[in-house]
Amino acid sequence: GAGVSQSPRYKVAKRGQDVALRCDPISGHVSLFWYQQALGQGPEFLTYFQNEAQLDKSGLPSDRFFAERPEGSVSTLKIQRTQQEDSAVYLCASSLVRLAATYEQYFGPGTRLTVT
Amino acid sequence: AQSVAQPEDQVNVAEGNPLTVKCTYSVSGNPYLFWYVQYPNRGLQFLLKYITGDNLVKGSYGFEAEFNKSQTSFHLKKPSALVSDSALYFCAVRDGYSSASKIIFGSGTRLSIRP
Numbered sequence: 009g010a011g012v013s014q015s016p017r018y019k020v021a022k023r024g025q026d027v028a029l030r031c032d033p034i035s036g037h038v039s040l041f042w043y044q045q046a047l048g049q050g051p052e053f054l055t056y057f058q059n060e061a062q063l064d065k066s067g068l069p070s071d072r073f074f075a076e077r078p079e080g081s082v083s084t085l086k087i088q089r090t091q092q093e094d095s096a097v098y099l100c101a102s103s104l105v106r107l108a109a110t111y112e113q114y115f116g117p118g119t120r121l122t123v124t
Numbered sequence: 125a126q127s128v129a130q131p132e133d134q135v136n137v138a139e140g141n142p143l144t145v146k147c148t149y150s151v152s153g154n155p156y157l158f159w160y161v162q163y164p165n166r167g168l169q170f171l172l173k174y175i176t177g178d179n180l181v182k183g184s185y186g187f188e189a190e191f192n193k194s195q196t197s198f199h200l201k202k203p204s205a206l207v208s209d210s211a212l213y214f215c216a217v218r219d220g221y222s223s224a225s226k227i228i229f230g231s232g233t234r235l236s237i238r239p
Contacts, residue, residue, distance in 0.1 A: 012167070041227075050214050050229035051168070064226065099167060112158060113227070115167035 010034070012116035014100050020122045021090045029085045029119045033102030040083050041113060042075055043099040051099050057083060090123045097121070126151040128217045130230035137205045137237055145200040145233045147215030157198040158216040158227070159189055168214065174198060185209070205237045 013032045021027050033040050039058055043051035044067075053067040059080035068075070072091075077083040087094055097120050101113035127150045137143045149155055156175055160168040172183025179191045189200045198215060215230040 043229075048232075050216075050231050052229070053226045056226070067226070101168075112170040112173055114170070115160075117165070117167045 012100055012102055012114055014098075014116040014119050016119060017117065018120050018122075020124060023092060023123055024089050026086065026088045027090055027121065029087075029098050029121070031083045031085070031100030031116060033081065033083070033100070034104075034114055035081075037102035037104050037114070038080075039103040039105065039113075040077060041101040041103070042083070042085050043101065044069075045097040045099055045118070047096070054085070054098075087121075090121075092123050095121055095123045126155075126217055126226075126228050128215050128228050128230040130213075130215055130233045132233050133231075134234045134236060137235070139207055139237050139239050140204050143202050143205045143209070143235065143237075145213050145215075145235060147198045147200065147230060148196050149198060149215070149217040150196060151217055155196075155198075156218040157189075157191065158218075159183065159187070159198075159200050160214045160216060160229075162212040162214065162232075171200070171213075207237045207239055210235055210237045 015030045041056050042054040044054055045051045055075045056064040057077040060077050072088045074086045097118040099118045100116045103111050103113045105111050129148045131146055158173045159171040161171055162168050171187050172181050174181045174191045182188045187202050189198055191198050212232050212234050214232050216227050218227045
């Protein structure tokens, strides 16, 4: 079927604005991950969902970042009062199984957020 | 704590020559190791993984990687490079002892294949 999709692909926000980034995982994938990728760096883990439960949010950089997956499929990453240091590509990935340790993740194309 | 290092920011290889992209890791338990490739304006694509078993793992697009426990390395290799292999490559590791989901990525190596 279709891969992981993300929207919008590009977002420009003025400092202080709130943004919402959407991820549609592969149908049937139980696990969903959010990553932040700064320019020239590897992706850094933000948070992880198993179905609708957020099991790990240790990577969220501040309380301005909030993620949800209320029905266990689509997920939204919200950033409140955006700051320039939030500028990055936000990647979403999904994985088929519950204990995802040994299984590869399938990534979306990312949302490039630029905060001016 | 788990970590992964890619010591080379860039690797340049002539088309048709063998290529190696280096990766070393550090975990407290058994490592689960992955290689991903990223093309411009696209998400990461899975290439291959090592979980257990044979130290030589074969993956997509003719790539392979060799797990070396004593050297804590998982270098990516290809016998004959193609210009289309030019991209950004990421090594990643997860600690097998932990049920946590977190996967740690290296900083990436840009592979450039010249015709």
